Amino acid sequence: xxxxxxxxxxxxxxxxxxxxxxxxxxxxxxxxxxxxxxxxxxxxxxxxxxxxxxxxxxxxxxxxxxxxxxxxxxxxxxxxxxxxxxxxxxxxxxxxxxxxxxxxxxxxxxxxxxxxxxxxxxxxxxxxxxxxxxxxxxxxxxxxxxxxxxxxxxxxxxxxxxxxxxxxxxxxxxxxxxxxxxxxxxxxxxxxxxxxxxxxxxxxxxxxxxxxxxxxxxxxxxxxxxxxxxxxxxxxxxxxxxxxxxxxxxxxxxxxxxxxxxxxxxxxxxxx
Numbered sequence: 001x002x003x004x005x006x007x008x009x010x011x012x013x014x015x016x017x018x019x020x021x022x023x024x025x026x027x028x029x030x031x032x033x034x035x036x037x038x039x040x041x042x043x044x045x046x047x048x049x050x051x052x053x054x055x056x057x058x059x060x061x062x063x064x065x066x067x068x069x070x071x072x073x074x075x076x077x078x079x080x081x082x083x084x085x086x087x088x089x090x091x092x093x094x095x096x097x098x099x100x101x102x103x104x105x106x107x108x109x110x111x112x113x114x115x116x117x118x119x120x121x122x123x124x125x126x127x128x129x130x131x132x133x134x135x136x137x138x139x140x141x142x143x144x145x146x147x148x149x150x151x152x153x154x155x156x157x158x159x160x161x162x163x164x165x166x167x168x169x170x171x172x173x174x175x176x177x178x179x180x181x182x183x184x185x186x187x188x189x190x191x192x193x194x195x196x197x198x199x200x201x202x203x204x205x206x207x208x209x210x211x212x213x214x215x216x217x218x219x220x221x222x223x224x225x226x227x228x229x230x231x232x233x234x235x236x237x238x239x240x241x242x243x244x245x246x247x248x249x250x251x252x253x254x255x256x257x258x259x260x261x262x263x264x265x266x267x268x269x270x271x272x
Contacts, residue, residue: 016237017045019081020189020221021066026075028061028245035061036072037245043189048215049223050232052256053242054265059225060102062242063191066223067099068092093122096188100178100195102225108167112158112177113149115166119184120145152183155217156210172203176210183214190214192224196231204228208235233257241265 021043028036036058043049051059064070065077068089077084079095087095098119106115153162156176161169166177175195182190195211196204208231214220226232232239233253241249241256243265249256256262 014046014237016047019043020045020079022078023062023065024076024078026062026065026072026077028058028065028070028072034245036065036242038075039242039245039247040075041240041247041250043221043223044238046215046219046221047237048211048235049221050236050239051223051225051242052227052229052232052239053248056244057242058245059242060193063099063193063223063225066092066189067097067191090122093185096186097191098182098185098187098189099191100175100182100193102193102197104171104174104178106166106174106178106181109165111163111165112169112180113153113162115177116149116152116180116184117145119181120149122185148186149184152180155213156180156183172199172206175199175203175207179207179210183218183220187220190220190222192222192226194225194227196226196228204231211235 019042022040023042024040026036026039027034039058039062051062053059061070065072068087068091071086084095107118153159156179158173158176158180161173161177166174169177179192179195182192192211196207199207211222211224212235215222224235226235236253238251239249239253239256240247241259241262243261248261248265249259251259
C-alpha cells in the first residue's frame with residue numbers, strides 16, 4: 001500500500017517523504033483498563049514526529065506498540081507499505097527500528113564503548129562460537145562494527161568518556177550514551193522516550209542539537225515523546241496529541257498549539 005502523497009514541504013521549507021509507518025485504529029487494553037483507544041496516525045520518511053500529552057495519556061504505551069513490547073488487541077501496524085505481523089522487540093529492531101527508554105537502560109558496570117557496541121548486535125552475522133574464537137569473519141565483523149561505533153561516539157562528542165564505566169557518569173551523559181547505543185544500530189526509525197527528562201537547560205540544548213543533527217545528517221526518521229513543550233515546538237515537524245488514551249490533536253506545531261482540545265487537556269479543564 002502506498003500513500004497517495006509521496007512528499008510535502010513543512011512551513012520552514014523542509015521536505016518530508018511518504019508514509020514510513022502507519023498506526024491504524026490501535027486499541028490496547030490491560031485487563032479492564034484501556035491504555036489506547038482507537039488511535040490512528042502516521043510517521044513519514046525524514047520527519048521528526050512528536051507524541052505528546054499529559055501524564056497517563058498512553059504515550060509510552062504507544063511507543064511500546066511501535067517497538068513490539070506491547071501487542072494491541074485491535075488495529076494494525078503498517079511499516080513501509082506492508083502490514084506488520086505480531087513481532088517480538090528483537091524482530092522489530094531487525095526491521096530498522098531502535099529506541100531509547102524513559103528510564104535509562106544501560107549496563108552500569110560496562111564502559112561507554114562497550115554499551116554502545118551492544119547497539120550493533122542486530123548487525124552481527126557470525127555465530128557465538130566464531131565470535132568467541134575471534135578469527136576470520138568474526139574478527140573482520142567486529143572491527144567493522146567498532147569503526148561504526150567510534151563514528152557515533154565522535155558524532156555525539158563523547159570521545160573523552162569512551163572508556164569510562166557508565167555507572168560513574170552524570171545523568172545527562174548517560175542519556176547521550178543511550179542515544180549513541182540506539183544510533184549504533186543504524187535505525188531507519190528512531191524512537192525517543194522522553195530524551196530530555198531530568199536535564200538542565202544546557203543539557204537540553206545539547207540533546208536538541210544532536211536530535212536535529214541525527215535527522216539532518218543521517219536522514220533518520222524520529223518519533224519522540226517529550227514533556228517540554230518548548231522543545232517539542234522547536235524540533236517537531238508534526239505533533240500528535242493524546243489524552244486518556246485518545247487522540248485529541250494531530251498536525252503542525254502551530255495547529256496543535258492553537259487546538260482548543262489540546263489547550264483544555266493541558267490546563268485540565270476538559271476531563272468530564
